[in-house]
Amino acid sequence: MDMESDVTFDIIRGVICALGIFGNVVVLFVNLILREYQKTVTHWYVMQLAAADLVCLLTIPFTIAEDLTGQWGFPNWTCKVKETIFFVNYYASVMLLATMSIDRYCAVCHIFSTKIQKLRSRRFSILIAVIIWVSSILMSFPIMLYSDVKGIAPYCKCRYLDGNSSGDGLYDNYNPSIPYEDYEANYEDELGQENNYNMQCSYQDTGTAWRSYIYWCLIAMFIVPFTLMTFCYSRIVIKLRKSGNRSSTAFQKSSALLASVGSGRDKRATQSIAQRNCNRVTRVCFTLVFIFFLCWSPFYGVHLAKMVGIPGSTQLCETLSRITAALAYSNSALNPYIYNFVGTSFIGRFRKAASSVKSSLRKTTSTFTSDGIAGVRYTAKRNDANGAPESAVITTKQHAGKEKESSTAPITPGNNSIATDRV
Secondary structure, eight states, X not given: OOHHHHHHHHHHHHHHHHHHHHHHHHHHHHHHHTTGGGTOHHHHHHHHHHHHHHHHHTTHHHHHHHHHHTXXXXXXXXXXXXXXXXXXXXXXXXXXXXXXXXXXXXXXXXXXXXXXXXXXXXXHHHHHHHHHHHHHHHHTHHHHHHEEEESSTTSOEEEEOOSOSSOOGGGTTOOTTSOHHHHTTTHHHHHOSOOOOOTTTOOTTXXXXXXXXXXXXXXXXIIHHHHHHHHHHHHHHHHHHHHHHHHHHHHHHHTHHHHHTTOHHHHHHHHXXXXXXXXXXXXXXHHHHHHHHHHHHHHHHHHHHHHHOOOSOHHHXXXXXXXXXXXXXXXXXXXXXXXXXXXXXXXXXXXXXXXXXXXXXXXXXXXXXXXXOEEEEBOOOEEOTTSOEEEOOEXXXXXXXSOOEEEEOOOEETOOOOOBOOO
């Protein structure tokens, strides 16, 4: 792949990374400052999802740096760490998406079921989160085993191995007279050998463990979550539409007399609001399912195609892999905007969180001077006998190796605070 294409893909991934990190950081900021994760199960799952997506996106700069320099410029052990961290959080993110759809389904479609509502308790939601994270770590063990820095120095890259113990595959027959940059593309022409081992285009000669792992991820991380999300959100839409129709029928019966005397405009307005709310929920549910399918189906489609082999050059296979990987990354970047910014009063919650932080900063101001004296200012109010505000300023400072010195200013009307500076 030429340098211009590399830079283009790196810019796209950089934009995805920046937008995703911003969105997830904002979601975590609001959730933590307002302690929303303690109030509802939904916000608890949203916080977990934002954390998983954020860490997942933080691995993108390492991939960009590798592409720009043409080599893995970090210690070899960081390759396994980076890949493991990515997959742990990727698995957790997908499982949290499926869990959130089930939680919403239980909240809307089984609101009067005591047994099902117990599954939405805080204690049970914490247990579910622990199970998700532990499962994600266990599922990432193959990545720890099959990822390493491989290639011909100094152009070694962080890549997956196939699980075969016979050698390093494509690089076993490497001819030093061929430039590394052209080696993969010209492997068949220059060496006169059939390239049956290029993992960029085919998994036919890879180990059984690797192929089984791909099939497992396809079923557990795409087919099952997509099926659950489709079922749960479709049932939610059906439930809300039925509820809307029943409410509309009841409203029509109760307002028949008013409608007969000319209040049809109010009736139509009320029905229009209910219809708009139902349509909004329908759009949000459809968006959630569609975005998940759009981001992950090409990724697994390419992996399935590699099982039988993708005809064409290595450059084509690498381009497909990069495009589908960028789409997969974009799911983590879009999640905070879909689950928080669409259909909710997120802007109001963000302003409330920002106001809370500003208020806390005003209450306590810490200052440090060059001579090692530190002061903390506290304010308090009190009223005199006549009800007028009055205050005293008490300053306490402690120097290194000295006793505390304190002075108290007389209370004078017009002041309304007591300030204490102390070390």
